[in-house]
Structure formats: C-alpha cells, structure tokens
Amino acid sequence: xxxxxLRFVCNRFLRGRFAKIQPAVLGGQAACxxxxxxxxxxxxxxxPEEAPxxxxxxELSGRPLYLDMQSTTPVDPRVLDAMMPYLTDMFGNPHxxxxxxxxxxxDAIEIARKEVADLxxxxxxxxxxxxxxxxxxxxxxxxxxNFYKSKKRHLITTQTDHKCVLDSCRALQQExxxxxxxxxxxxxxxxxxxxxxAIREDTVLVSVMAVNNEIGVIQPLKEIGQLCxxxxxxxxxxxxxxxxxxxxxVDDMNIDCMSISGHKLYGPKGIGAIYVxxxxxxxxVAQMNxxxxxxxxxSGTLPTALVVGFGAACKVAQEEMVADRKxxxxxxxMLYEGITSKIEHVYMNGDKDRRYPGNxxxxxAHVEGESLLxxxxxxxxxxxxxxTSASLEPSYVLRALGKDDEQAHSSIRFGxxxxxxxxEVERAVDLAVQHVTRLRExxxxxxxxQEGIDLKTIQWSQH
Amino acid sequence: MSAPTAVQAKSLFRALLREGKRFQHYNVREYTLRxxxxxxxQYQNADEALAAxxxxxxxxxxxxxxxxxLLYNTYHHSTPSVMELKQx
Ligand SMILES: Cc1ncc(COP(=O)(O)O)c(C=O)c1O
Numbered sequence: 001x002x003x004x005x006l007r008f009v010c011n012r013f014l015r016g017r018f019a020k021i022q023p024a025v026l027g028g029q030a031a032c033x034x035x036x037x038x039x040x041x042x043x044x045x046x047x048p049e050e051a052p053x054x055x056x057x058x059e060l061s062g063r064p065l066y067l068d069m070q071s072t073t074p075v076d077p078r079v080l081d082a083m084m085p086y087l088t089d090m091f092g093n094p095h096x097x098x099x100x101x102x103x104x105x106x107d108a109i110e111i112a113r114k115e116v117a118d119l120x121x122x123x124x125x126x127x128x129x130x131x132x133x134x135x136x137x138x139x140x141x142x143x144x145x146n147f148y149k150s151k152k153r154h155l156i157t158t159q160t161d162h163k164c165v166l167d168s169c170r171a172l173q174q175e176x177x178x179x180x181x182x183x184x185x186x187x188x189x190x191x192x193x194x195x196x197x198a199i200r201e202d203t204v205l206v207s208v209m210a211v212n213n214e215i216g217v218i219q220p221l222k223e224i225g226q227l228c229x230x231x232x233x234x235x236x237x238x239x240x241x242x243x244x245x246x247x248x249x250v251d252d253m254n255i256d257c258m259s260i261s262g263h264k265l266y267g268p269k270g271i272g273a274i275y276v277x278x279x280x281x282x283x284x285v286a287q288m289n290x291x292x293x294x295x296x297x298x299s300g301t302l303p304t305a306l307v308v309g310f311g312a313a314c315k316v317a318q319e320e321m322v323a324d325r326k327x328x329x330x331x332x333x334m335l336y337e338g339i340t341s342k343i344e345h346v347y348m349n350g351d352k353d354r355r356y357p358g359n360x361x362x363x364x365a366h367v368e369g370e371s372l373l374x375x376x377x378x379x380x381x382x383x384x385x386x387x388t389s390a391s392l393e394p395s396y397v398l399r400a401l402g403k404d405d406e407q408a409h410s411s412i413r414f415g416x417x418x419x420x421x422x423x424e425v426e427r428a429v430d431l432a433v434q435h436v437t438r439l440r441e442x443x444x445x446x447x448x449x450q451e452g453i454d455l456k457t458i459q460w461s462q463h
Numbered sequence: 464m465s466a467p468t469a470v471q472a473k474s475l476f477r478a479l480l481r482e483g484k485r486f487q488h489y490n491v492r493e494y495t496l497r498x499x500x501x502x503x504x505q506y507q508n509a510d511e512a513l514a515a516x517x518x519x520x521x522x523x524x525x526x527x528x529x530x531x532x533l534l535y536n537t538y539h540h541s542t543p544s545v546m547e548l549k550q551x
Binding site: 053060061062063064065066074077078080081084323327378418419420421423424427 | 489490491493494495497498501527528530531534535540542543544545546547548
C-alpha cells in the first residue's frame with residue numbers, strides 16, 4: 001500500500017525527479033507517514049534529475065520564490081486562525097436577529113469593524129465592508145458622482161491610478177461627466193499646483209491613490225487632503241497598497257473616502273472596505289441594492305469569515321507595522337544595492353525616497369523584459385506590463401512617468417513583504433544579475449553600448 | 464499577571480522555536496522563527512509589566528502556532544519551494 005501510494009505521488013507530482021533515489025529509501029517507513037514531513041525532509045537532499053513540474057509549458061524545479069506582494073499577499077497564520085471558527089461552528093447569518101447563530105457572528109463583525117477603524121484612525125461606523133478595493137473604488141466614484149449630479153459635473157483623478165478607478169471615471173464620462181486625468185511628474189508624484197489649478201466650481205471629487213501598485217510611490221496625501229478641504233471638494237484615495245503598510249490617519253490627512261483591500265495586507269481575498277466620512281458627511285448612492293446591510297451602502301449578506309479575517313489582518317498589521325517596516329526596508333535596500341552594485345544601467349522607477357520600500361520597480365536597460373521574466377522563472381515577479389499581465393501592452397503607469405516602451409518593457413517589479421526572507425532576496429539578486437548579464441551578452445545592442453555608441457543610452461539615462 | 468522568570472521565558476521561547484520549525488511551508492516557518500527571536504530579544508530586558516504582557520502574548524502565539532502547524536501541514540503542497548532545493 002505504501003508503495004502504491006508513493007508511486008501515485010511520484011507520478012502525479014514529481015515525475016522523474018527522484019530517479020536516483022534507492023528503492024530501499026523509498027520503501028522505508030518514512031515514506032508513508034501521513035503528513036509527509038519525514039519523506040519530504042529526506043528527499044530534499046536528492047538532486048533533481050529533471051524538472052518535476054511543468055506549468056503552461058514552463059518547467060519548474062520547485063515552487064518559485066514569491067516576490068509579487070503588490071499582486072497579492074499570503075494569508076497570515078494569525079488571520080487564518082481567527083477565520084476558522086466562522087467556517088466551522090459559527091456559520092450564522094450576521095443579520096439574523098432572532099437567535100444565537102446570528103448574534104455571535106454579528107459581534108465578531110463589529111469587532112472586525114473596529115479593528116479596521118483603529119488602523120486608519122476612524123470611527124467604526126464609518127467603515128463599510130465590500131468585496132475589495134475594486135468595489136470600494138466603484139462605490140466611491142460612481143456613488144458620490146451620482147448623489148451630487150444635480151450640482152456638479154467634474155471629477156479629478158490621476159493618470160497613474162488603478163484601472164478600476166480609471167474605468168469608473170470612463171463610465172461616468174459616458175454619462176456626461178467631465179474628468180481630468182492629472183499627469184504625474186517624472187518621479188510619479190503629482191504636482192500640487194496642477195491639482196489646485198484643475199479644481200473647478202463644479203468639481204465634486206478628487207481621487208488620488210495613496211501608494212502606487214506598480215512603482216510604490218506615495219502621493220502627498222496630507223497636502224491633497226488639505227487642499228480639497230479648503231476648496232470644499234471631496235477627497236477619495238485608493239489605499240489598497242497603503243493601509244497596513246504605511247501609517248494612514250483619515251482625520252490627519254483629511255480623507256473623506258478611502259478604499260481598502262483585504263488581500264493586500266495578508267488578509268483573505270474577496271473582502272475589503274470603504275471608509276465614508278460622517279462629519280462633514282459624504283453622501284453616496286448605493287451601487288448594490290437589496291437588504292440594506294452596511295447602512296444601505298452595500299447590501300448583501302456579509303461573509304463573516306472574510307470580515308473576521310480582514311479585521312484580524314488589520315490588527316496584526318497595526319501590531320507588526322514597525323517590525324514589518326524594519327524588515328522590509330532592510331531587504332529592499334539589500335535587493336536594490338545587490339543588483340545595482342553588480343550590473344550597470346539599472347534604474348529605479350518612481351521617486352527614490354517618497355516610496356513604500358516593499359515595491360522595487362527596476363528597468364534593466366538593453367534587455368528584453370519578457371526574456372528576462374522567462375529567465376527568472378524561479379522567481380514570481382511582475383513585469384512592466386504588470387496589472388493586466390494578460391497583455392503585453394507596456395504599462396500605462398510607466399508611460400505616464402515619461403518612460404518609453406522599451407524601458408517599460410524591460411522593467412520588473414519586485415515585491416517584498418512580511419514573509420520574504422533574506423535568502424530569497426539574495427537568490428533573487430543572483431538570478432537577476434546572472435540573467436541580465438547573459439541576455440546582454442547575447443544582445444548586439446549591448447555590444448554597441450560597450451563600444452561607446454551611445455545613441456540609445458542618451459535617451460535611456462535621462463532619469 | 465506577573466513577569467516570567469528567566470527560566471520560564473527561555474522555556475517558552477524554546478517551545479515556540481520547536482513548534483515553528485515544524486511548519487513545512489518555507490516562508491511561514493522562517494517568519495515564525497524570525498519573529499520569535501526578535502520578540503524575545505526585544506523583551507529580554509523589559510520592565511516587569513511589559514515582560515508579563517509579552518509572556519502572555521507569547522503563550523497565545525505558541526497555542527496558535529500549534530494549531531496552524533497542524534492546519535498548514537495538512538494542506539501543504541507536495542512540490543517544495545525552490546528555496547528548499549539544493550542549488551544546482
Ligand atoms: C491600487 C489598487 N487598487 C485596487 C486594487 C484592486 O483590489 P481588489 O482586488 O481588492 O479589488 C488593487 C489590486 O489589484 C490595487 O493595487
């Protein structure tokens with residue numbers, strides 16, 4: 001039985017990887033332990049003969065090291081621990097008012113609401129649970145515009161905001177709204193004077209993301225908030241990449257509306273929140289009609305386990321913020337310096353200082369991004385065609401920074417987080433250096449650069 | 464709630480490390496061990512109230528780690544992380 005089971009495991013997952021292992025070892029006691037600890041430990045020492053897994057035509061020797069924390073983060077074990085009871089015993093509908101099943105989960109939800117509120121310095125009543133930042137952004141933009149449409153008809157956002165903000169704005173444009181898409185400077189940060197000049201009598205909302213998902217730059221939230229308040233315009237910020245990573249205080253920053261996502265701060269996917277200020281009051285038209293949950297702003301039965309997990313993630317983020325920050329800053333520096341000290345013509349995209357260090361977006365001049373990504377198959381990272389990875393379109397964010405298509409295509413975003421290890425960063429540096437060097441050696445362009453023909457270089461070093 | 468003796472603190476620390484090492488998941492294991500070491504270092508010379516608080520939290524973390532080791536290892540992916548393969 002042990003052998004049959006093992007053969008199945010071998011065939012199913014490991015292909016010929018352990019071809020060299022002696023049958024004596026395979027047949028041994030360790031091979032059939034239920035949790036797999038023992039046999040895995042033993043087999044790590046075996047040198048793989050060939051790649052054990054093949055996914056989408058790519059052979060991988062193991063699960064790649066994960067450096068794509070802007071895309072999503074793993075669920076923290078403390079979060080999972082908080083969620084489990086609500087996936088087992090406590091399955092009640094939090095809106096059931098007539099029995100224990102409803103009451104116990106309603107309490108859990110209110111605790112989670114407070115945990116979210118505490119992290120952003122708001123009142124729990126101002127926190128509305130949604131399915132994530134995409135939904136929150138839609139509610140904020142369409143909801144506010146719809147409510148104030150009799151008096152206002154202008155909105156401001158930036159060219160580097162997230163697709164879901166830009167698309168919500170496009171939808172309003174179709175309904176006759178005027179939208180200003182503010183450009184950003186070369187460092188990815190908006191010019192406050194341009195923002196001020198763009199605000200009109202009929203402007204209802206300014207929506208500027210807090211931390212950019214592709215390049216990690218932090219917009220001057222406090223200054224934007226002050227400006228908006230003084231001009232009596234609402235300020236919404238998409239803080240999906242910011243909350244839990246950098247300090248956010250909605251009162252201090254005069255934020256009227258804010259989008260948060262659970263899965264960017266080590267919580268589960270499919271949950272998030274929108275902060276909606278009560279004083280001065282922000283009114284929105286609900287985008288989801290139904291049972292009137294969440295003060296009528298977002299109908300639908302709340303997913304208790306996800307809400308509890310999201311709350312736990314916020315609590316952990318608050319407790320761990322200093323430790324996370326220290327760890328991430330150290331690894332970020334190690335990654336950047338490790339790569340730039342070994343290869344030349346590597347540029348960081350976005351402002352060097354006003355940034356969240358867990359996002360390191362680098363352009364490797366004179367290499368082709370897709371080839372580099374293929375070379376780095378042992379690392380899970382995103383390229384300059386980031387978010388909409390399905391397309392090979394160069395990133396609109398990098399374009400907005402004034403980068404040409406080649407720079408955008410040769411860019412890679414390394415995302416470092418709470419669970420990233422020093423060894424992973426060291427490995428990433430080694431692999432990046434090795435593959436960039438290899439690709440450049442194959443490139444006739446690089447040869448020209450080495451010979452001092454600098455027609456391309458002039459253009460590319462304008463940073 | 465009183466502050467732990469040095470022996471109690473050390474024994475909890477060792478138990479946490481022992482339990483954390485059982486995570487088969489590379490990143491979760493390394494994180495658990497790193498944070499255990501960092502916090503014990505951080506509270507080593509803390510005053511009584513802080514040390515007592517950290518000790519209580521540490522005991523909760525230990526119980527949580529025991530539960531999560533079970534859960535994570537039950538659903539652990541059979542393909543190892545590249546970080547656990549010998550570099551060729
Ligand atoms: C800045 C930003 N806004 C919004 C989103 C979407 O968040 P969610 O997946 O929670 O809908 C993301 C993540 O992809 C993001 O990075």
